[in-house]
Amino acid sequence: MKKLFLTLVVAVATVMTANASGYEYLTIQKSDGTMISLASSGLTITFENGNLIATQNGETTTLELNSLSKMFFAETTDIQMPSNALETGDVFDLQGRRVASKMQLKNLQNQLPKGFYIVKNGQKTVKVTIK
Numbered sequence: 001m002k003k004l005f006l007t008l009v010v011a012v013a014t015v016m017t018a019n020a021s022g023y024e025y026l027t028i029q030k031s032d033g034t035m036i037s038l039a040s041s042g043l044t045i046t047f048e049n050g051n052l053i054a055t056q057n058g059e060t061t062t063l064e065l066n067s068l069s070k071m072f073f074a075e076t077t078d079i080q081m082p083s084n085a086l087e088t089g090d091v092f093d094l095q096g097r098r099v100a101s102k103m104q105l106k107n108l109q110n111q112l113p114k115g116f117y118i119v120k121n122g123q124k125t126v127k128v129t130i131k
Helices: 002-019 105-111
Strands: 025-030 035-039 044-048 051-056 059-064 068-074 088-092 098-104 115-121 124-130
Touching (some): 025 051, 035 115, 088 105, 098 105, 105 115
Antiparallel strands (some): 025 035, 025 068, 044 051, 088 098, 088 115
């Protein structure tokens, strides 16, 4: 089963690489619903010992293949602040690194540097920009 999944992932990655021009991010959705977005420029993906290894600018993200649900390329669209500023959430940078846990979303503008972030609150995931 793992060999079939690995073969499928490699085939999809190959096709997606051919069609990736024009898309800014590769988004990887895990089985638990969390998403990791990686800038597609300069991104290298390899597979080793049941893991997907994404490398970019010397930084490496390793994900277990059996924890992944899907991968897709996307443009940056619909970046917004969550509607309820009193909520809390875990904040991730675009490389998938957690930069804050259970932060009140109304405080994002004051506590994080300028940039793009992914905020996960329960089953809800929102892209956020800090200007």
